[in-house]
Amino acid sequence: MGETASSKPLTIAIAGLGTVGVGVIRLLETNRDLIAARAGRAITVTAVSARDRSKDRGVDIAPFAWEDDMTALAGRGDVDVVVELVGGADGPALALSRAALDAGKGLVTANKAMVAHHGLALAEAAETARAPLKFEAAVAGGIPVVKGLREGTSANALTRVYGILNGTCNYILSQMEASGADFDEVLAEAQALGYAEADPTFDIEGIDAAHKLAILAAIGFGARIDFDAVDIVGITGVRAADIAQADTLGFVIRLIAEADIADGHLLQRVRPCLVAKGHPLAPVDGPTNAVVAEGNFSGRLLFQGAGAGDGPTASAVVADLIDIARAQGGPGEFGAPFAMPAAQLQPFTPADPGERTERTYLRFTVKDRPGVLAEITAAMRDADVSIESLIQKGRAEEGGEVLVAMVTHEGPEAHVRRALDLLDGSESLTGAPLVLPILAS
Amino acid sequence: MGETASSKPLTIAIAGLGTVGVGVIRLLETNRDLIAARAGRAITVTAVSARDRSKDRGVDIAPFAWEDDMTALAGRGDVDVVVELVGGADGPALALSRAALDAGKGLVTANKAMVAHHGLALAEAAETARAPLKFEAAVAGGIPVVKGLREGTSANALTRVYGILNGTCNYILSQMEASGADFDEVLAEAQALGYAEADPTFDIEGIDAAHKLAILAAIGFGARIDFDAVDIVGITGVRAADIAQADTLGFVIRLIAEADIADGHLLQRVRPCLVAKGHPLAPVDGPTNAVVAEGNFSGRLLFQGAGAGDGPTASAVVADLIDIARAQGGPGEFGAPFAMPAAQLQPFTPADPGERTERTYLRFTVKDRPGVLAEITAAMRDADVSIESLIQKGRAEEGGEVLVAMVTHEGPEAHVRRALDLLDGSESLTGAPLVLPILAS
Known part of the structure; x- marks a missing residue:
């Protein structure tokens, strides 16, 4: 606003021109004026890369430079931010992402697998380079x-x-x-x-x-x-x-x-x-x-x-780009991708689910013969599982399989597992029981 | 992160020590380490102002400088951001807010009336001063x-x-x-x-x-x-x-x-x-x-x-402060309070609701006598209002008042208003009709 820097467009390269990549191009075109007003400057695609250059995608990619090797996008002088929409936890997506951050460029990605597996290393690279790393589109599509x-x-x-x-x-x-x-x-x-x-x-x-x-x-x-x-x-x-x-x-x-x-x-x-x-x-x-x-x-x-779809996902990708454009690229403005610096994130020990208490839904498929209910309820008693309600659903037409469903009172998950262990191998059961927790309010 | 600037605390002054002001002090204390990790530096209260210094609020305000005149908070050299929690569209809250922004300080406010009436002028002042103006807490409490x-x-x-x-x-x-x-x-x-x-x-x-x-x-x-x-x-x-x-x-x-x-x-x-x-x-x-x-x-x-309450509102106020602390105060980092610069916001002409179409719920209280339903439905017909369903609820115990409720098909609001005009002054009606639109899906 008023500064020279604000009138310089934010230039981006897009790797991956599937439905989301095309959605981003379409969104930047459709909402161009509004985006420039909100971002304080234009957001402009300068280069793209995908598997097949000639494929008809319904958008004109002729104005953009083309790279056969997507990693080359990270080396281009006319690119401020690389948008990675290729997918896959490793391989080309990760190579491109590392190269972009190492070159001091911003990275915007929708790649949940890559962030889940390598997010920490990528955040460290971004923090070292003082470059933005953003991944709104990686979680829950268009929801910010x-x-x-x-x-x-x-x-x-x-x-x-x-x-x-x-x-x-x-x-x-x-x-x-x-x-x-x-x-x-x-x-x-x-x-x-x-x-x-x-x-x-x-x-x-x-x-x-x-x-x-x-x-x-x-x-x-x-x-x-x-x-x-x-x-x-x-x-x-x-x-x-x-x-x-x-x-x-x-x-x-x-x-x-x-x-x-x-x-x-x-x-x-x-x-x-x-x-x-x-x-x-x-x-x-x-x-x-x-x-x-x-x-x-x-x-x-x-x-x-x-949670998905080209429009909502593109909305999230471009929101990240607008955030980057607004910050105008000064060093230190982007903060930590995971809310606090990667080095300060805690290595929590995973909790033991067996120590948690919850109510549980259990469903057994059993043979239609005497004593089955007694066998199941005895296992529950022996494992200290308290039954809140039980439904036995009458015999199916063929096969004589019967459904027994129950909801337990709140209790340790370990007890439910013990009850299932007691029933393991029982000839009364015709299949593996289904265990569904009841979501705590 | 690594810069000298990042270790300097963000200093704030709080004007107004009602439940929200006390909530902010309590929140900054309770979540102190976490806030410092996320903000990249500590957020510290240095001064406060309220009506009554001696009132017991359940938090110790002795460590903070006190100003009897809240506007003086804007002039203090030891304050980066003024937090306005006084309320009221005009008066002291507005005077303080203007003074803070004119002094180049940041302003965080929960004051919806002030922002609704003077938001544009305040945004212009903030943009001129290149100072942050944030009001997350003014809308929907703790919801960002x-x-x-x-x-x-x-x-x-x-x-x-x-x-x-x-x-x-x-x-x-x-x-x-x-x-x-x-x-x-x-x-x-x-x-x-x-x-x-x-x-x-x-x-x-x-x-x-x-x-x-x-x-x-x-x-x-x-x-x-x-x-x-x-x-x-x-x-x-x-x-x-x-x-x-x-x-x-x-x-x-x-x-x-x-x-x-x-x-x-x-x-x-x-x-x-x-x-x-x-x-x-x-x-x-x-x-x-x-x-x-x-x-x-x-x-x-x-x-x-x-949507309200001291905890959620304090959560929104402190989120704004963390955003400001993260940006580290460099000029131009804060962007426009209303998403685009105040000068670019459009002066839209208000729409004429009468031109919109909707489904409508209408409730009449009428005298329990013959011909009333005919009178109402005739007015609807004459005004081109199409009735989708109608319920007449039997006579109340005393007074003989009867309730007639209907839902119209989708149609112009102006038609419904015309029908009500036709019925205006009717001796059959015992009170003003209630008109409730049906929210479009």
């Missing part, structure tokens, strides 16, 4: 939750951060709920609609949500990012019958990513959970994401919105 | 929604910003809903619980929500702040019977503050609305606030949390 935790709740000691961080899983679970259909059928439908990838493993096994959780936990708790410590259970074991039972009991089922701090131990978990219908996360359906942060002064905050 | 719109959605052209911005009204309406009690009774209860002021006018007449809306509209739409253009209706006309009717029809009633842009015209309104039970704002109850922002790339975003 990285900023929300890094800056919005910065005055608070957070006690707990949790939410719905994977739109594919949330779409599948809420669709199962709405239609009564089973997992495989809804997954196929989600793939047809573009809500699930051809290879959905990262999503349905909870890995994608775990990447995002590890990032939020680092920012929220001042923790050294520790993806390997995230305890992960995906949604493939959830049946339509579980959703129906949960409904009867007053719950919906959601894949919940959750981190908390207790006694200096950090617990990070991704698990399908029963969520009480009155809880703010219960009505979150479809591919929507939502994050709850509980601070010691702010109380409970909720951030909700589109 | 000023930051959310200023920075989180900065890449977007927003089409609509709306939400629940007054915790007192939301407490009263959701309590009326839960208990079936009428307005006066619940207001008295809210006053006893501290959710409503002794003089609740600003809250229940919608003025407080309008202050906040005008601030959000300026940031979200790049508009010159224009509090006088906000169309305001409070909640005093809502009866328990309306809430019951709304429930029957699938709605709850909430005080909604809403702004949108269409054809270059800015519409700003605060009104009790019927909100469909499936809408994300419907489950927001008690003193909670929630804001929805709809961007052309981000899609719909929701921010929710505690």
Whole structure:
């Protein structure tokens, strides 16, 4: 504003021209004047790189310089910030990111896997170079939750951060709920609609949500990012019958990513959970994401919105670019990517989940024969698990398999595991039991 | 980080030691180490001012310099940032704020009335002085929604910003809903619980929500702040019977503050609305606030949390201070308080609400005699208002007053007003009709 520096455009290079990369180009074009007014200067694409130069993407990339080797973007003198939209924890994305920061350029990335695995090293590189490293788009798409935790709740000691961080899983679970259909059928439908990838493993096994959780936990708790410590259970074991039972009991089922701090131990978990219908996360359906942060002064905050898609993700990428443009590039203005300098992030010991207490939903599929209920309830008694409610659902048409579902009173998770150990190998069970925690309010 | 500047504390003066001022002192003390780690330096109170020096506030103010005249805080050499927590649109708060910015000091304020009335002039002063002006705590308590719109959605052209911005009204309406009690009774209860002021006018007449809306509209739409253009209706006309009717029809009633842009015209309104039970704002109850922002790339975003209280408000004040401390005070780092420079904010012409279309809930109290329904429905027909559903509720015990409630199909608001004009002065009506819009999804 009034300075010469403010009229110099912020120049960017984009690596990766998939839907998000194209979305960024389209957004910068559509909202050009408004972005310049808010950023204090224009944001201009100068160079791009992708696998295939000639592919028709619906946007004209002819005005931009082209690099076959994306790492070369980091060496260009006409680039202030590299936007990494290639994906993958390692490989070319990481090489480019390191090269950009080492060259003193800013880095904006949507790459949750890379940040979850290498965020600490990248933050150190950014801090050393006094260059901005920003990754709003890596967590919860268009929801400004990285900023929300890094800056919005910065005055608070957070006690707990949790939410719905994977739109594919949330779409599948809420669709199962709405239609009564089973997992495989809804997954196929989600793939047809573009809500699930051809290879959905990262999503349905909870890995994608775990990447995002590890990032939020680092920012929220001042923790050294520790993806390997995230305890992960995906949604493939959830049946339509579980959703129906949960409904009867007053719950919906959601894949919940959750981190908390207790006694200096950090617990990070991704698990399908029963969520009480009155809880703010219960009505979150479809591919929507939502994050709850509980601070010691702010109380409970909720951030909700589109968790994926080219528009929302581009919105997050460009918000990062506007932040960088506003700061005008002076040294030391960008602060620490994880809210405090990487060297000050604490290496928390992972917490032992077995010491935590919670209410639990347990579902057994059992043979329809006398004594099965007695066997299960005896195991619960012997493991000190107290049963709050139990539903036995009548015999299925074929096979004679019966569903036994129960909710326990609050108790140590270790007791539930002991009960399951006691039942392990029982001839009464026709399959592995499903254990779903009930999300604490 | 590594610079000499980073180890120099950010020094602040606090004007106003009510619950929020005391909350800020307590927060800075409780979370001291964490704040220093995130801010890159300590944040230290050096001076305070309030009406009564000797009052016991539960915190020790002896270590701070005291000023009887709060404006003197702006002249102190040992103060980087003045925190204004006095309140009131004009008078001492405004004098202090101007003095602080004119002296080149930063200003952090929770004063929604002052920002709604004088925000533009204050922003100009801040931009001229290259000093930070921040007011996260002025809108929606602990929810980082000023930051959310200023920075989180900065890449977007927003089409609509709306939400629940007054915790007192939301407490009263959701309590009326839960208990079936009428307005006066619940207001008295809210006053006893501290959710409503002794003089609740600003809250229940919608003025407080309008202050906040005008601030959000300026940031979200790049508009010159224009509090006088906000169309305001409070909640005093809502009866328990309306809430019951709304429930029957699938709605709850909430005080909604809403702004949108269409054809270059800015519409700003605060009104009790019927909100469909499936809408994300419907489950927001008690003193909670929630804001929805709809961007052309981000899609719909929701921010929710505690809208008031000393802890949440202090959380927002200190987040602003951490932002200032992080920026380390270099000139030009703070950007524009309203997301773009004050001189670039547009003076939008207020929109004519009569040209908008919506569905409307109308409630008449009428005499229990023949022909009344015919008179009302004829007026609707003559004004081109199409009725979607109508409920006539049987005679009350005494007085013979009958309730007629209806929901219209979507149509111009001007038509509804014409129908009411036709009925104006009718001897069939025993009181003024209540008109509540139905919030568009």
